[in-house]
Amino acid sequence: MNPEPDQLRVLAFDVFGTVVDWYTSVRREIEQIAPTIDGNRFALVWREAYVPAMQRVMSGQTGWTTIDVLHRQILEDLLPQFGLTQMSNHQRDHLNQVWHRLDAWPDSVAGLVRLKSRFTICTLSNGNMSLLTNMAKHAGLPWDCILSAEIFRRYKPDPATYLGVASLLDVRPDQVMLVAAHQSDLAAARACGLQTAYIERPAEYGPAVDKDISANPANTYHARDLAHLADLLSA
Numbered sequence: 001m002n003p004e005p006d007q008l009r010v011l012a013f014d015v016f017g018t019v020v021d022w023y024t025s026v027r028r029e030i031e032q033i034a035p036t037i038d039g040n041r042f043a044l045v046w047r048e049a050y051v052p053a054m055q056r057v058m059s060g061q062t063g064w065t066t067i068d069v070l071h072r073q074i075l076e077d078l079l080p081q082f083g084l085t086q087m088s089n090h091q092r093d094h095l096n097q098v099w100h101r102l103d104a105w106p107d108s109v110a111g112l113v114r115l116k117s118r119f120t121i122c123t124l125s126n127g128n129m130s131l132l133t134n135m136a137k138h139a140g141l142p143w144d145c146i147l148s149a150e151i152f153r154r155y156k157p158d159p160a161t162y163l164g165v166a167s168l169l170d171v172r173p174d175q176v177m178l179v180a181a182h183q184s185d186l187a188a189a190r191a192c193g194l195q196t197a198y199i200e201r202p203a204e205y206g207p208a209v210d211k212d213i214s215a216n217p218a219n220t221y222h223a224r225d226l227a228h229l230a231d232l233l234s235a
Contacts, residue, residue: 008195008233009171011115012124012147012162014180015132017204019112019226020102020139022047027206029098033091037082040206045081049074054126054155064153066128072096099127100134105201109140111226115233120144124165124178126155145169157188166194179229183216190218197221197229 016022023043031039053070056062075096079085087095115121121144123132128150136143147165154160166173173193180186181201190196197220200213215222223229 007175008119008177009175010120010122010165010169011177011179012122012165014178014182014185015123015125015127017201018179018181018199019108019141020104020135022102023204023206025102026098029095033095034084040208042082044205046074046078058155058158066150067126068096068128068131071099100131101138102135104139104141105225107225107227111230112142114230116142116144120169122147122165124161156185159192162189162192162194177220186219195220197223199226199229200224
């Protein structure tokens with residue numbers, strides 16, 4: 001049996017893939033710039049490389065570095081692979097900012113508005129503050145507040161990020177629910193005492209990738225999208 005929603009005070013959202021459709025947004029932009037390249041592969045490789053780049057920061061191999069900087073470093077390695085070395089620094093800067101311009105999933109804004117009427121809703125993302133702020137403006141995301149790994153100078157899944165939400169918003173960890181489309185993120189949050197809600201997002205990696213969206217009974221809730229989560233929490 002799920003805990004009573006009245007016990008919840010805060011819904012903290014993973015953003016990339018959970019609330020916004022990074023794949024379609026990145027693929028569309030690179031194909032507008034260079035119509036002849038494989039935009040599907042470009043988007044997937046750029047996103048995939050972010051995890052090892054982030055791990056170098058987490059391991060102490062490099063000092064604290066924002067996602068914007070990591071994305072730009074990855075982009076510099078990526079452009080030669082796709083024959084795009086002719087791009088100017090200005091064009092590279094603009095392309096790197098695509099992560100600030102990601103579109104929301106069709107259900108996200110309306111779902112967040114419904115959830116906001118009952119709970120405090122915030123981000124808990126590895127994206128930096130300027131990125132998340134610009135993205136919210138671009139996509140119309142109605143956050144009560146924006147919380148970023150940059151505040152804690154730790155990337156998820158470091159416990160400091162999940163527990164930091166509870167501390168900053170003056171609630172117990174079990175009064176916070178992480179909402180995410182990634183089971184590893186949710187598992188780390190549960191280990192810190194948070195409740196968890198899984199959002200399926202089967203198309204997160206595009207139509208050619210068969211994403212596993214099977215249920216994990218360890219999660220407090222399992223929802224198709226944010227509208228469905230709002231239904232579950234109002235039942």
